[in-house]
Every structure is written in C-alpha cells, then in structure tokens.
Amino acid sequence: MAFEIPRVDPLPFRVAVIGGGGTGAALAWDLALRGFRVVIFERGEFLSGTTGRHHGQLHSGARYASGDPEIARECMAETLALRRLVPDAIEYNGGLFVALDGEEAAYGGRFAEACAEAGIPAREVSPARARELEPGLSSRVERAFLVPDGTFDAWRVPAAFLAGARELGAELRPWTGVVGFDATDGRVTAARVRDRARAAAENRIEADCFVIACGAWGGTVGALAGLEVPVTPAAGSMLAVKGRLCDMVISRLRPPGDGDILVPQRGLSIIGSTQRLVESPDALLPTDEEIAFLRQSGAALAPAFADAEIDSAWCAARPLFGSALDEAAGRAASRDFAVLDHETDGMAGIASVVGGKATTLRVMAEKAADLVCRKLGVERSCRTLETAPPSWRDLYRGRAP
Template identity: 40%
Template sequence: MSGKKLSCDVVVIGGGATGVGVLRDAVMRGLSAILVERVDLGQGTTGRYHGLLHSGGRYVVSDPESATECAEENAILTRIHPDAVEATGGLFVAVAGDDESYPDRFLAGAQATGVPTAEITVAEALRREPRLNPQIFRAFEVHDGTVDGWRMVWGAADSARQYGAQVLTYHRVTGIEVRDGAVAAVICHGDKTGEDVTIDCRAVVNAAGPWAGKIAELAGEHDVEVVPGRGIMIAMNHRLVNRVVNRCVYPADGDILVPVHTVSIIGTTDARAADPDRLAIEPAEVQQMLDAGEQLIPGFRQARALHAWAGARPLLKDRRVSADDTRHMSRNMSVITHDVRGLVTVAGGKLTTYRLMAARTMDAVCEVLGENRTCRTADEAVATGSTYKVTHRLGEVEKAKKASHGLPDPDPVICECELVTKSMITELLAEQPTATFDDLRRQLRIGMGPCQGGFCASRTAGIAHESGCWSAAQSTELLRLFLKNRWNGIYPILSGAQAREASLDEWIYQGTYAMDSLPVTDLPAGAELVSATPYPSPGPNPAAVTDAGGVAPADAGGVAPAAGAGQSAAVASSTAAGSPGGTGALGGVPVDPSGEGK
C-alpha cells in the first residue's frame, strides 16, 4: 500500500482519557506505541464530561465494585495530575421528600466499599454551602473533586511523548490488517494531511469508546456490543457551590451539581442513544435538569443557563437489564481479549478510573505478547504545564496594571470572564501555529465563562490575524465556525436572560460586523473537523421568545453563529487589541452540545 509507513509494538485507537492512558502505560513499560485519533485528543466522551472526580459515593449502593475503584483512583489521580484536579471535597445531602431509608444504606455501603465518608450535621453542611436547600435532613462529607478532562488527557499524552510515544490526531482508522489470525497493521488516513498511513504492529488496543464496536468489526470481530448511554448537562453562569453536591438517593437524573472553574454544571440524564454521533437534547430534559437544580439550591433557576451539551457513555451491553435501561447498566470496566490474536478492547468504566482501565488493558496486552512488564503509572506524576487558576491570573493582571503606571496596558485582558491576556494567546499560537479556534478555547478557556465568547471571540480572531498565524479570511471563517458550533449548545436553553444575551451578540456580529453578508471562504485543512459530532439544524424553539422581552431570534438561523462569514480584515484587525469596534464586558454565545466547554 502506498503512503507513509510506521511500526511499533502497540497501536492505540482512540484519543480519549482511556486511550491516552493506555499509550502512557505502554511506553512506561518499555513498549513502543502509537496512538491514532480521528479528531483531536479528548473530543469524544472525555470532552463531554460532567467535570466530576468521583469519590465512589455515588456507587456504594448501586455498584460496590465501581465505588471501591473510584475511591482508590481518586487518591491516585489527585496525586499524579495536580494541574488537572481540584480537590473540592463533596457532600451527599438528603432533601425533604427523599427516601428516608437511603442515607443509612449509603453509610453502610460506604463502610463496606472503603469509600471515605463522614456524617456531618445539617447546620455544618449549611455553613459550608449556604445556598443549599435548608430542608435537608442528612448530610455526608466525601472526597469528591473536579477534573479538567482535557488537561488530564494532554498531560498524559505529553508524558507519553517524553517516553517516545507518537500521537496521530486527525487520523481516521480505515482498516486493520489480520494475518495468520493475528493483527499485523492498522491503516489510517490523515484528514489534515491527506496521507494514508500504515502502522505495522504486534498488538492493537481498541479504546474507541462508544465507537469500539465499529473498530472491532474492522478486524472481523463482532462480539463488542457497546450501548451508548446519552447524558445531558447544563452549565450555569456562576460557581453556585464550592464543593460537589450530590443528592443522597439511588442514582437518578440531575442529582449532582459540580463546580468547574468559573461555572457550575448540573447533570445528568441517562438514556440509550441510537447513534453516539448524533445526541439530541430534548426540551423536557432541560427543564428536568433545572428543576433538579432548584431542589438542591433554591433560586437555581435565577442563575443564567449558559449552554447544554450531551455525551455518550460507552457501556457494554448488560444482559441483566433491558437493552434500553442504561441507567442500571454496570459502570464496571471490561477488557476483552479477542480471537484475533493481539486485539484487545477496553470499554465501560469512567473518567475517574481511566488509569486503572489502562493498567488492566496493558496487563492483557503484555500477556498476549508474552511480555512480563509491570505498570508504573501510579508512581510517577504527570509533568504539569503552564496552568493557571483564575485567582492566579487576577494577581498577574493586577501586578501588570500597577507596573504600567497608568500607561496603556501592553498585555490587555482579552477574555474578562477567564482573565485570558493577549500574551497568553500569542504565546500559544507561537507554539501551535495550526491551532484552531476550538484549540484555543480548550487550552485557554477563551469564551468558556459567563461571557461565552460574545466579545472575546472577535478579539481573539483579530489577535490570531495580527500575529500572522491566520489570514484575515481564515480568522473570520474560523470565528464563524466557532460561533456556529456554540449556537448549537445555546439553542436548547434559549430563554430569559440568555435569549437577551444572544440578541446582543446578534447585534455585534451582524449589526457591527455584517457577518451575514460577508463571502464564505475555505477553511484551513482540517479546521472543519473541530466539531467531532455533526448536528442537524434545529427547528424553531418556542422557548426562545418566552420571557425574553421580545428580543430573541426568530429561529435557529437568526443569530450570527448560524450566519455565513468570510474574509474581512476589518473584523480581524479592529478587534485585535480589544478596541471599541465589538468589545465590551460580557456577551453570551454558548458552546456546542458536544459538551466541550464547561
């Protein structure tokens, strides 16, 4: 076969947390490994996460084995991923009307599974989290935390590269060669490069999550039955709590509120998805989540819902329950060694147990290869990158302002919500000249706070053009795609204050920049791949005009994100330094429903 040729011991298919974990584990055991991912790292299930680092408490009654695994891995991940984990702590609270017998079952389950738990008084719980429903009648303290899934994946990938691993993003697997009953090679196509790549190997790890069944079929294996469990989440515009707050009930919909960076995330639902590439968000589910939040935090609905998204859990078919009952399917991980020698599939589990899943997978691979190599991933911390908390950024901004002695700020704040400065953007673009708008969003959190990109998106496009990384045409077109993807996430929750924010953005991008009338230009190679999941154009949203003061767009195409855009040096240059033509304090364009933007 013509094209590029590579070789290694192990090919890992799938660039989520589990796949990257397997890659790191493999090379730390001394095996050579290459990872292949169809888009960017962490853009599948990992990127559509709730943000929760489980203590294990959620599963002490429903899934004791998973509870124990979560408790053990929580401590390990907190230690080896210091830049990705915030040890917030958590509470389980029982609210008036909940099953009064469950808290005792919860406490007994925690003791049996080894999940650290301590009961505290209701008064103490309310002191720690004053916004909690005062009608709670039991409260328990656990070791929940929050995790930045992308930062965790990038850190593990960088660690793997330091051990010699290769990572091929934007490469689609098109075939798996089998010779004499064993895997021999993986064939993939570079969607950015246009090049076919053949990777000779001794083993293949199928870590494709909800798509694992399709990958296994490429090798002639049809025994991987993955049931995608669809869950929706909603980000609110404030950090309403500083600890993870769980409802002390048998796992149900909308029973966890997670503080992630500057926002809070309520979730989640659980229903079977027919296609993990098409995850619809139903209006009734949105209302269900908001109602559940109100029961935990009175006044929850007064906060602004920023955006909604959906993710697909890769659950293996559980014959103990009906095919559609994903809520009660086990969260246990499964490692499958196939008849095709050298092919190993890993599925199930959760983000909290990604390292353990990788370790067990590589144990199976080593057994197949006849290698005696032990796992070391729990012993070595992942090297931290240039990560900041918002409070740290605020200190730097204040220091810079004092040093300027009233002169124009040489490093202005571009995203007020996340305190992202101009130099942070230019430095990242210098390191990654081919970065897309969504790459900047994931790595710097541009547009991921309450403003949701309404003002900082245009500024960032201007900076990218000014730095020479993007042409004026590319800047405007990437901005258009960025906003369009975000519109997909705001549409399901477009009402009230958020509808007014969307109308403001429409005036900025249509009224000021006239993006609707600009010609459309071709995107850079691969840039159209920033949204891994295609979504149909939504129909009219009746909720859009409810309590919106008559300012909501008439339909899905009414806001600038759905409009065409093209080459406009005016858009790029006038906003590069945050100048008046399209700048300000806060806006409101949300992220796509693929979930990449807490």
C-alpha cells in the same frame, strides 16, 4: 528545570492505541512507560469524544457504594492516585450528599454502611452545618454526608498523560481515524487509517498489537475487524449556568439516577445528567425536555439555579459495557470496565477496553497494558502509580502551528 521521566530499556514491540480519549491517553502513557513503541490514533482532536464533555466529577465512589461496591472501591483508590499524580488538574473541594425528603433521608443509613464497607470516608453532618458549608443549598435538606468527592478538569488529566507519552517517544496522531484492519491467518497485522490533516491520505500502519480504546465508538471500530465489542452508547445531557452556586460537589442522597449531581467547574455550576440509549454516539444534542428537567433538578439542590443565566447545554455518549442493552438494562449497567482479548473471538493481535469512567482511566489503562504484555510475552509491570506525568501544559508547549 526540565521534567525528567525515569526510562526503562526500550522493547522491540510497537503497540497501536485506537481512540484518543482519556482511556487511550492513559494507555499510551502506561505503555510508553513500560518501554513499548506507541502510536495513538484519534479521528478528531484529542479528547473530542466523551472525555472532553464529561461532568468533571472526580468520584470518591460514594455514588456507587450501595449498588456497585467494586467500582466504588476502585473510584476511591483512583481518586487518591490522581490527586497525587496530577494535582494541578484537580480541585479537591469535597462532596456533600443531601436528602431532600423522607425517602432520601431513610436511604442515609444504607449509604453510610455501604461507604464504610467500600473504605470511603463518609461523615454525617447536620443540615445546619451543611448549609453553613454551602449557603446556596436548599433549605429542604433533611440529612447530609460529607465525602471525598472532587472536581477535575476533563482535558487536563489526559492531556498530562499524552504529554508524558510523547515525551517518551509515542507518536500522537490526531485527525487520523482507523477505517479498516488487515488480518492474515486470524491475526490483525495492520490498521488502515485516514489522515484528515493530510488531505485524507490513507495509510497502512503495522503494529504488534492493537488496542481499541474508542469508548462509545468501540462497537463501530471493532466491527471493522469483524469483532463484536460489547458497548452500548447512551446519551447523557448536562446544563451549565453562570456562577458558582456551590464550591463542593453536591449529590442527591439516593441511588444513582438522573439530574442528581451539581458540580462546580471554574466559574460555572453544572447539573447532570440524563441517560437514553442511542444508535450512534455521533452528533448528540440535549433535548428541550432534558434541559427543562435539568433546570428543575439543579434548582432542587440550589434554588438560585432556577434563575441563573444559562451558559451552555451539551450531550455526550456514555460507553455502557454490554451489547444491545435496552433502557432498563442500560440504567442498571455497571460503571465498571472490562479488558477483552479478541484472541478468544478468533482474532489475535487485538484487544479492547470498554466501559468505565473518567475517574478510573488510569486503572483501565493498567489492566489493558497488562493484557498487552501477556499477549506479547513481556514482563514489565505498571509504573503509572509511582510516576507523575509532566504538566498538561507540555502537550502544547513548543508546538509549531
């Protein structure tokens, strides 16, 4: 049976989304559902930026509950929403936070209180029960809490949104990078794009509103319009070994830091991550020190990680919200997001969405699309909470080579 998306009357406005990662994909879907004509530009393959390389943890928010209750609440709400909207891209396996020493065990009280305040169900279980649930877990576990974390497929969630947007008429333009903007009287009227799939042809694309959803590249793309988009790229490395050493997402019971989450993905176990600020989000590689550190960190949680065969190691750029952060500020930077109307910077017709997490891509898109509506004087509310997108498979089905 064909998948039917309930449609609304088309609007006479064209919106250009720049950046085909998870945020841009969710935004294209949201705008198309509201009736906008949408075009989305991605300079490479869709999802080839940070989105296609993240850890794959669908955050319940427990990780952030004590330090950043707002993002924790948001993660919990979005976890529930995504589980309902894109179930075939999610493995609802649950999460365990474990203390491996006295200091971490002592943090348990604050952790439990903060989760309760943020509305995240966290239930303490005995170390014996934790090891019964996850036999590969370290025997050093002193305290453990069950939380509703999960694993999701980094590609399939946004691929479903792209499939839905295209079904509603959105124009998907992979391999098409924005290389400049044209502005008249303080208003962006067109983007200049280079289409690498068509012999690098350069075109001028007009739209009523442009939204930069370029993650860690937001600063570079904003600069093309003379804007300062407050994003600092931070490299994060991950290490995957062959075999599932756990079925749940296992985290250290302590404030967020490096090498403290073990995520099972398909037939792999992935430990992550690290963080260091970088000049450019391009061509990032993990260092030998990071790989050695991650190997040790994985083994602390699941001892078999120490000798498991390495499958891969990679690095991706975290889009930290904030300009020119130093290392200390970068570590403390919130994982929350912001939607910026650049009319306040003297440039109309353009906005940015910055920061955030893959778990919160839908709500980031909702807030960005709300801003587009306000800018264009349109009253159309968000429909992405009540409308499931088609399957991610539909992005590829029926495509000519």
